[in-house]
Amino acid sequence: MADTESKELKVRVKQELATPAEQTRSGLVFTPSVDIYETEKEIILMADMPGLKAKDLTIDLADNTLTLSGDIEPFESPDEEDLIIEYEVGKFYRQFTLSEVIDQSKIDANLSDGVLRLALPKVEKAKPRRIEVKAD
Numbered sequence: 001m002a003d004t005e006s007k008e009l010k011v012r013v014k015q016e017l018a019t020p021a022e023q024t025r026s027g028l029v030f031t032p033s034v035d036i037y038e039t040e041k042e043i044i045l046m047a048d049m050p051g052l053k054a055k056d057l058t059i060d061l062a063d064n065t066l067t068l069s070g071d072i073e074p075f076e077s078p079d080e081e082d083l084i085i086e087y088e089v090g091k092f093y094r095q096f097t098l099s100e101v102i103d104q105s106k107i108d109a110n111l112s113d114g115v116l117r118l119a120l121p122k123v124e125k126a127k128p129r130r131i132e133v134k135a136d
Contacts, residue, residue: 027090028088028090028091029090029091029092030088030092030093032048032049032068032116034094040122041122042119042120042121042122043120043122044118044119046118047068047094047116048114048115049111049114050114051089051114052114053111056070056072057069058070061098065097066097066107067095068092068093068095069093071091072089072090072091074089075087075089098120102122103121106121
């Protein structure tokens with residue numbers, strides 16, 4: 001049990017995206033940490049994107065692939081001199097493949113305090129019905 005408790009207390013640090021793809025812009029690219037929850041009606045995706053503003057976040061959906069990307073600009077002004085920099089800025093990027101269970105036309109996104117909440121509603125199940133048999 002002690003091992004389980006220690007795992008719950010570990011904090012995942014911001015990780016740089018490891019990809020073989022060539023970048024078209026210089027700078028760091030981070031993979032946001034996510035938590036995914038499921039209810040009867042929807043799947044909830046929570047992504048940590050500290051420092052990101054809604055205007056700098058792009059969410060694209062194409063060919064059942066949901067792409068999250070955003071740029072975080074440096075916080076200091078041009079007339080300030082850096083003394084210590086512990087918070088790295090750059091770009092966030094992560095992709096998810098959606099199944100046919102998700103109603104893609106009703107996806108809802110909300111960014112608050114650096115946490116993106118995506119609500120991915122499930123499609124309504126086909127209602128059971130009786131098929132009438134016709135006689136000739």
